[in-house]
Amino acid sequence: MKVERISDSQIKIILSESDLKDRDIRLAELATQGSEKIHQLFHETMEQALLELNFITENTPLMVEMIPTSSESIMLIITKIKADREMVGGSREAEERCAVQNMVQKRYRESKRVKPAPPQNADYLSIFSFDSLDEAAMASSRLHAFFCGISSLYKQNGKYFLFLYNADHDAAMSADFEAILAEYGQKQLSTLLNRQYLVERAETLIGEEAVEKLAMYLN
16 A cells, blocks of 8 residues: 655555455445445555554545556545535544545546447346336446446336446456346346347437446436
């Protein structure tokens, strides 16, 4: 873990692949806001920032921006923000919870994104149905900071179908994505043939970057 000061109110923290492995954390797990491991990781980073840089955050709301630098390493930009203490509950625990929630909601920087190739392997393909557009948007808001791939949204018979293709070809990450999606919707037969059926028979609502656009829909 490497800590650097940017300004009096902002620092940068680099978490390497080994930092994450030592704590048994995968990058996609940062999307699970309630994870005790994620809260502990943030607590450790704040302690190190205090010891090395005297970066005092007690009773101070924080904004955390996460920028993936590779498939298994991240850079955190932590900024002190001015706000009413009551907005974050007036406690260290509440401030950390608020900061972690900000962290998982940040998307990849556009400069880090690479246009993925068309889907060819059904092992990394997921199709989920939702009863409402809001449910699809809530699921997407949990994914968009970490999902890199192809996504589309279709509508048929009053249901919304979200198609995802994980371009990282990471089976564990795909499983994490599906666990989040299952909190809001139901998994459907996820094959290239079924996706083609949706393309031909269903109404296409969002042809590309559906995860990103649905997440923006909530903001």
